Amino acid sequence: MSLSVSLTAVPGIPDVQNGDDLARILGDALVAADLTPQAGDILVIAQKVFSKAEGCIIPLSTVQPSLEALKYAEKLNKDARKVEVVLRESSRVVRSFKRPDQNEGTMICEHRLGFISANAAVDESNFGEEDAAMVLPKDPDASCTVLRAALSARFGIEIGVVMTDTFGRPWRLGQVNVAIGLSKVPATIREQGNVDAWGRPLAVTEPALCDEIAAASGLVVRKDGKTPAVLLRGLDWQPENSSGADILRKKQEDMFR
Amino acid sequence: MSLSVSLTAVPGIPDVQNGDDLARILGDALVAADLTPQAGDILVIAQKVFSKAEGCIIPLSTVQPSLEALKYAEKLNKDARKVEVVLRESSRVVRSFKRPDQNEGTMICEHRLGFISANAAVDESNFGEEDAAMVLPKDPDASCTVLRAALSARFGIEIGVVMTDTFGRPWRLGQVNVAIGLSKVPATIREQGNVDAWGRPLAVTEPALCDEIAAASGLVVRKDGKTPAVLLRGLDWQPENSSGADILRKKQEDMFR
Numbered sequence: 001m002s003l004s005v006s007l008t009a010v011p012g013i014p015d016v017q018n019g020d021d022l023a024r025i026l027g028d029a030l031v032a033a034d035l036t037p038q039a040g041d042i043l044v045i046a047q048k049v050f051s052k053a054e055g056c057i058i059p060l061s062t063v064q065p066s067l068e069a070l071k072y073a074e075k076l077n078k079d080a081r082k083v084e085v086v087l088r089e090s091s092r093v094v095r096s097f098k099r100p101d102q103n104e105g106t107m108i109c110e111h112r113l114g115f116i117s118a119n120a121a122v123d124e125s126n127f128g129e130e131d132a133a134m135v136l137p138k139d140p141d142a143s144c145t146v147l148r149a150a151l152s153a154r155f156g157i158e159i160g161v162v163m164t165d166t167f168g169r170p171w172r173l174g175q176v177n178v179a180i181g182l183s184k185v186p187a188t189i190r191e192q193g194n195v196d197a198w199g200r201p202l203a204v205t206e207p208a209l210c211d212e213i214a215a216a217s218g219l220v221v222r223k224d225g226k227t228p229a230v231l232l233r234g235l236d237w238q239p240e241n242s243s244g245a246d247i248l249r250k251k252q253e254d255m256f257r
Numbered sequence: 258m259s260l261s262v263s264l265t266a267v268p269g270i271p272d273v274q275n276g277d278d279l280a281r282i283l284g285d286a287l288v289a290a291d292l293t294p295q296a297g298d299i300l301v302i303a304q305k306v307f308s309k310a311e312g313c314i315i316p317l318s319t320v321q322p323s324l325e326a327l328k329y330a331e332k333l334n335k336d337a338r339k340v341e342v343v344l345r346e347s348s349r350v351v352r353s354f355k356r357p358d359q360n361e362g363t364m365i366c367e368h369r370l371g372f373i374s375a376n377a378a379v380d381e382s383n384f385g386e387e388d389a390a391m392v393l394p395k396d397p398d399a400s401c402t403v404l405r406a407a408l409s410a411r412f413g414i415e416i417g418v419v420m421t422d423t424f425g426r427p428w429r430l431g432q433v434n435v436a437i438g439l440s441k442v443p444a445t446i447r448e449q450g451n452v453d454a455w456g457r458p459l460a461v462t463e464p465a466l467c468d469e470i471a472a473a474s475g476l477v478v479r480k481d482g483k484t485p486a487v488l489l490r491g492l493d494w495q496p497e498n499s500s501g502a503d504i505l506r507k508k509q510e511d512m513f514r
């Protein structure tokens with residue numbers, strides 16, 4: 001049982017460009033910061049770094065809005081080309097609305113990867129380009145696995161990797177980081193069958209480990225600080241084959257879409 | 258800008274009883290574990306400890322179910338007395354359902370304090386009593402403030418206190434800890450007006466600091482480990498007068514109730 005963990009922002013990561021070797025960049029930054037990975041460490045990395053390295057940036061000048069995009073754009077006072085990118089990333093629009101206090105409305109979408117998030121996790125800021133939209137990596141789990149394998153090989157130890165994105169929530173204000181890609185880190189800890197400290201069965205307790213890790217990373221990553229990677233050390237966990245999709249509630253078990 | 262934080266489970270906290278002096282118990286446990294609080298530390302504590310100390314445990318033998326409770330109990334295959342406690346804690350039932358795979362159904366409720374959670378955060382396990390239900394403290398912010406003031410006075414430094422509970426989420430499986438009571442810890446960090454590292458305005462970024470802290474505490478607290486308190490050290494934060502209600506989305510801005 002882990003009693004203490006530390007979260008450290010990895011300093012010195014340069015602005016990542018399309019085609020960059022993330023494993024080399026992050027590995028070098030870890031070593032330079034005296035944070036050489038140890039067995040059991042988990043590297044928590046913001047999605048935007050992967051998206052930049054994988055060229056997931058779409059110049060809006062190349063986007064031709066569909067009729068559906070034009071309709072949403074008018075209703076929500078949004079750039080129709082951005083809406084078109086959002087629709088291409090989505091399998092479904094769950095809600096769309098523009099409150100009187102909003103300049104631009106919001107689309108809550110089911111992303112093709114299954115996550116429910118505002119604007120299908122399409123990002124319009126924070127990546128240093130005007131008139132472009134950033135979309136999620138094609139396969140976040142695969143991106144995590146490639147990175148994990150390269151770093152594990154370089155340092156000769158096994159680590160875990162979590163890719164995060166910043167989501168809003170129903171009912172609660174503000175944003176938290178959540179996990180959208182995993183390599184070796186379990187999505188949840190299934191405590192069924194365990195008993196609590198007083199001997200009562202813990203029937204339904206299933207901590208969302210990957211989201212706890214993602215949210216915790218927010219404590220040391222600030223968007224204006226250019227620190228998109230966090231090293232989590234000291235956690236008690238067991239590697240398993242996992243996927244960001246493991247955390248998704250099945251549609252038929254969900255009362256809020 | 259904080260670059261590294263640590264989260265440490267406070268060991269040696271005894272099973273708390275009605276009327277116990279939490280500040281003394283936690284202060285003693287911190288000192289005994291060589292975790293004497295330092296200025297800027299945040300103590301993150303599970304709701305059940307406060308509820309036990311404040312006697313928020315209702316023997317079901319004393320509960321007379323209303324007609325409404327009996328109706329929900331039949332529909333959801335639940336103990337009508339537990340349903341009655343849930344209804345008394347709620348200002349509204351947002352959803353109620355029982356899927357074929359569930360033995361007992363679920364009520365998603367708006368708690369009298371404004372939080373939306375399953376069964377109005379009424380707990381049926383993990384507190385060492387059969388045939389009883391545990392409800393939230395009457396005023397979680399006040400409970401946090403009393404504790405904070407006593408510990409700050411004892412140790413001569415300013416700390417923050419966060420009370421957590423374990424909530425499920427729409428769309429995502431598993432549970433995470435969220436903040437339901439605050440003393441001096443801001444609910445969110447408002448980054449409006451800031452610019453990101455590339456000079457673009459961060460128009461709508463508002464990290465949910467209190468929920469990041471709560472979720473992070475889950476990494477070192479496990480229910481079967483009797484470690485209901487976590488010391489967070491190293492965080493960059495500014496004290497302010499805050500409330501657990503600060504994190505609640507206004508009803509009219511919420512598309513999911």
